[in-house]
Amino acid sequence: GKENGGGVTRNLPSDAVINLDHGDPTMYEPFWRKLGDKCTIVIKGYEHLSYFSSNKNPCWFLEPKLEDSIRSLHGAVGNAETDGYTIVVGTGSSQLLQSVLYAVSPPDQPNPMNVVSAAPYYSCYPETADIVRSGVYKWAGDAHGFDKDGPYIEFVTSPNNPNGVIRGPVVNRDGGIVVHDLAYYWPQYTPITSSLDFDIMLFTASKCTGHAGSRIGWALVKDKDIAKRMVNFMTVTSIGVSKESQLRVAKILQVVADGCKRFGSPDGDNLFEFGRNMMAKRWEILRETVKKTQMFTLPKYPLQHCNYFGDLTQAHPGFAWIKCNDGMEDCEEVFKGSKILVRSGRRFGSDPGYARVSMMSKDDEFNGFIDRLSSMI
Amino acid sequence: GKENGGGVTRNLPSDAVINLDHGDPTMYEPFWRKLGDKCTIVIKGYEHLSYFSSNKNPCWFLEPKLEDSIRSLHGAVGNAETDGYTIVVGTGSSQLLQSVLYAVSPPDQPNPMNVVSAAPYYSCYPETADIVRSGVYKWAGDAHGFDKDGPYIEFVTSPNNPNGVIRGPVVNRDGGIVVHDLAYYWPQYTPITSSLDFDIMLFTASKCTGHAGSRIGWALVKDKDIAKRMVNFMTVTSIGVSKESQLRVAKILQVVADGCKRFGSPDGDNLFEFGRNMMAKRWEILRETVKKTQMFTLPKYPLQHCNYFGDLTQAHPGFAWIKCNDGMEDCEEVFKGSKILVRSGRRFGSDPGYARVSMMSKDDEFNGFIDRLSSMI
Numbered sequence: 015g016k017e018n019g020g021g022v023t024r025n026l027p028s029d030a031v032i033n034l035d036h037g038d039p040t041m042y043e044p045f046w047r048k049l050g051d052k053c054t055i056v057i058k059g060y061e062h063l064s065y066f067s068s069n070k071n072p073c074w075f076l077e078p079k080l081e082d083s084i085r086s087l088h089g090a091v092g093n094a095e096t097d098g099y100t101i102v103v104g105t106g107s108s109q110l111l112q113s114v115l116y117a118v119s120p121p122d123q124p125n126p127m128n129v130v131s132a133a134p135y136y137s138c139y140p141e142t143a144d145i146v147r148s149g150v151y152k153w154a155g156d157a158h159g160f161d162k163d164g165p166y167i168e169f170v171t172s173p174n175n176p177n178g179v180i181r182g183p184v185v186n187r188d189g190g191i192v193v194h195d196l197a198y199y200w201p202q203y204t205p206i207t208s209s210l211d212f213d214i215m216l217f218t219a220s221k222c223t224g225h226a227g228s229r230i231g232w233a234l235v236k237d238k239d240i241a242k243r244m245v246n247f248m249t250v251t252s253i254g255v256s257k258e259s260q261l262r263v264a265k266i267l268q269v270v271a272d273g274c275k276r277f278g279s280p281d282g283d284n285l286f287e288f289g290r291n292m293m294a295k296r297w298e299i300l301r302e303t304v305k306k307t308q309m310f311t312l313p314k315y316p317l318q319h320c321n322y323f324g325d326l327t328q329a330h331p332g333f334a335w336i337k338c339n340d341g342m343e344d345c346e347e348v349f350k351g352s353k354i355l356v357r358s359g360r361r362f363g364s365d366p367g368y369a370r371v372s373m374m375s376k377d378d379e380f381n382g383f384i385d386r387l388s389s390m391i
Numbered sequence: 392g393k394e395n396g397g398g399v400t401r402n403l404p405s406d407a408v409i410n411l412d413h414g415d416p417t418m419y420e421p422f423w424r425k426l427g428d429k430c431t432i433v434i435k436g437y438e439h440l441s442y443f444s445s446n447k448n449p450c451w452f453l454e455p456k457l458e459d460s461i462r463s464l465h466g467a468v469g470n471a472e473t474d475g476y477t478i479v480v481g482t483g484s485s486q487l488l489q490s491v492l493y494a495v496s497p498p499d500q501p502n503p504m505n506v507v508s509a510a511p512y513y514s515c516y517p518e519t520a521d522i523v524r525s526g527v528y529k530w531a532g533d534a535h536g537f538d539k540d541g542p543y544i545e546f547v548t549s550p551n552n553p554n555g556v557i558r559g560p561v562v563n564r565d566g567g568i569v570v571h572d573l574a575y576y577w578p579q580y581t582p583i584t585s586s587l588d589f590d591i592m593l594f595t596a597s598k599c600t601g602h603a604g605s606r607i608g609w610a611l612v613k614d615k616d617i618a619k620r621m622v623n624f625m626t627v628t629s630i631g632v633s634k635e636s637q638l639r640v641a642k643i644l645q646v647v648a649d650g651c652k653r654f655g656s657p658d659g660d661n662l663f664e665f666g667r668n669m670m671a672k673r674w675e676i677l678r679e680t681v682k683k684t685q686m687f688t689l690p691k692y693p694l695q696h697c698n699y700f701g702d703l704t705q706a707h708p709g710f711a712w713i714k715c716n717d718g719m720e721d722c723e724e725v726f727k728g729s730k731i732l733v734r735s736g737r738r739f740g741s742d743p744g745y746a747r748v749s750m751m752s753k754d755d756e757f758n759g760f761i762d763r764l765s766s767m768i
Contacts, residue, residue: 036442038441038442038443039440040440040441042440043437043440046435046436046437046440047436047437049436049437050436051435051436052436053435053436054433054434054435054436055433055434055635056431056432056433057431057432057639058423058428058430058431059423059424059426059427059428059429059430059431059643059646060420060423060424060426062602062604062605063416063417063419063420063423063601063602063603063604064415064417064603064604065413065415065597065603065604066415105482105606105629105632105633106629106630106631108627108628108629108630109628109629112523112628115523116522116523121524138627141627142627142628145493145624145627145628146489146492146493146523146525146526146527146528147498147525147526147527148523148524148525148526149523149524149525149526150523150524151523220442224440225439225440226440226441226442226630227439227440227441227442227444227631227633227634227635228439228633228634228635229482229629229630229631229632229633229634247522250485250515250518250519250522251485251486251489251519251522251628252482252483252485252486252606252629253483253485253603253606254483254604254606255482255606255633256482256604256605256606256633256635256636257604257605257606257636258432258604258605258633258635258636258639259633259634259635259636262434262635266436269436
């Protein structure tokens with residue numbers, strides 16, 4: 015039996031609830047344990063007291079070390095351009111999403127800007143846009159059905175959450191502002207086919223390295239005025255972002271950047287290699303199991319050349335977007351019957367015949383999920 | 392010459408801008424240096440990956456150690472009750488302010504709830520309430536002039552930012568929800584005259600210990616449903632709060648709580664003693680200097696019994712609320728003439744003849760401020 019993702023370890027009681035509703039990326043823990051003290055941070059009581067970080071970035075609360083690591087990592091992976099971009103750090107990409115909505119919406123217009131995304135869309139977009147019923151922007155639903163006049167904001171999630179598909183904007187009209195949410199555009203999840211250079215690109219440490227508890231996201235922003243307005247939003251809503259988290263993530267991203275140019279190293283310090291191997295194994299097991307049950311359908315992903323790995327590969331998304339076959343109308347309920355919590359397709363503006371299942375859990379949860387799936391036959 | 396607050400150290404070039412606009416509480420640095428490694432935290436790369444903290448608190452992202460330290464510190468100081476309260480952690484008290492507005496406003500009402508505070512009020516309240524033009528709540532200005540019908544929210548800042556005065560609600564009508572912002576209700580700033588037990592109380596590590604860069608605030612909330620709605624706001628807007636900051640502040644607050652029951656100790660590990668001595672000295676120097684210049688007026692504070700120190704003491708607020716005497720209409724401009732940045736009374740809903748000056752800076756900035764004030768004669 016293999017230790018990681020081999021489908022053999024069985025630690026969960028058979029009646030335990032397995033929560034695969036959230037995308038809590040705990041699967042990277044064994045990798046970080048293996049690295050030992052390489053990413054340990056030590057902060058003394060008298061350090062980093064101030065609100066301010068000493069830097070020349072318009073983002074006055076961004077730690078210079080984090081900025082360096084972010085630029086260095088994107089350069090090493092080749093997934094996004096950073097030259098000429100302003101970096102804005104946020105408390106997770108959740109805070110950045112709101113700050114973008116604020117930053118690109120004219121403050122003085124009579125009607126709120128419409129915010130759309132193509133279904134199935136990330137389930138948090140509607141509540142992010144509508145939580146305090148802003149008069150500046152409002153959720154307007156599925157981008158496919160959007161037919162209102164005037165300016166609008168389109169969130170393009172690529173690879174898409176929930177279904178892992180590479181996407182572009184669908185509205186494509188004048189006055190549209192496109193925000194690229196690239197949380198999963200990393201080599202363990204999807205082939206890196208080009209170094210992206212969109213106007214507004216959002217990333218997060220959570221999905222890249224698994225450090226979700228640190229709540230560090232960053233935006234690469236071309237337009238300096240938009241970046242400034244985002245910084246203003248962050249200033250008013252949280253007077254900046256945790257220095258401790260920034261410094262820790264700075265160290266971790268630098269270790270990832272340094273390790274990711276070595277392939278097949280016996281040290282195994284390449285996060286993306288570790289991640290892709292694990293995800294590929296999990297997807298293989300899931301596909302085999304689903305095939306046996308004949309109850310579900312999984313998406314298929316094309317083989318593409320990954321510039322980072324230098325080989326032909328398919329996507330291994332962080333979530334499985336599972337369709338229940340005929341006769342089962344509520345996919346979430348089907349899983350609940352086996353004490354597996356998943357997120358209904360309904361939440362993504364889609365069909366309850368679909369459900370989103372996290373593939374990023376710890377081994378024992380993933381293995382428990384596979385076990386129960388097998389016994390559904 | 393004394394090293395701290397003695398008004399002797401002179402490190403700033405005479406033409407340097409001294410920024411006392413923000414309340415950046417860097418004056419505590421010497422205290423934390425003296426404690427050496429007592430507050431050092433070490434976090435390994437594999438620790439605290441998850442979004443979740445394992446606890447039974449309705450605030451699912453609150454680290455149990457932080458909850459323990461907060462309860463222990465309030466108990467040791469005697470400034471607030473915690474029994475029966477739910478603790479909600481936020482990214483600074485800024486995020487908590489917004490989450491409170493969201494939590495106490497009915498989501499489905501046709502008109503936004505009015506948000507008021509008595510002038511001079513904390514300059515960030517108006518923009519916190521209005522930044523995205525919420526349809527659920529909106530800034531309605533000075534509580535003294537508030538005469539609209541219906542429910543409302545009143546922020547009561549005590550001691551008050553900018554002027555250090557102890558305050559209570561001023562509207563006092565049915566349907567009012569009072570939020571107590573107690574950022575400065577700590578013994579270094581003001582006599583602790585009772586252990587408060589209001590329905591909603593906000594605190595922040597920034598002003599208590601000086602760790603502003605950590606962005607940790609907390610709310611003590613009596614009503615469980617309001618606490619749950621606050622947690623929901625935090626979930627949508629940032630999926631929780633930095634684990635690193637929480638763990639560091641947990642350690643620091645515990646060290647403060649442990650040290651604060653020893654008075655006059657040669658170790659000098661009582662933060663509040665250190666803080667009050669420093670603030671008292673600075674206020675004494677400021678009052679002497681202002682007396683000499685005859686250009687300004689400072690508020691006076693009553694002598695009161697402090698339950699924590701067990702003596703009669705007056706307030707030594709974190710800000711000096713300075714009135715320019717007759718003939719000088721714009722107090723902010725007067726200071727700008729000496730390259731001192733302060734915040735105009737206008738920003739606090741008050742008179743431009745007033746300005747708020749931070750008393751919490753590093754020694755060299757405070758000393759530079761006093762120097763320039765002296766030379767204004």
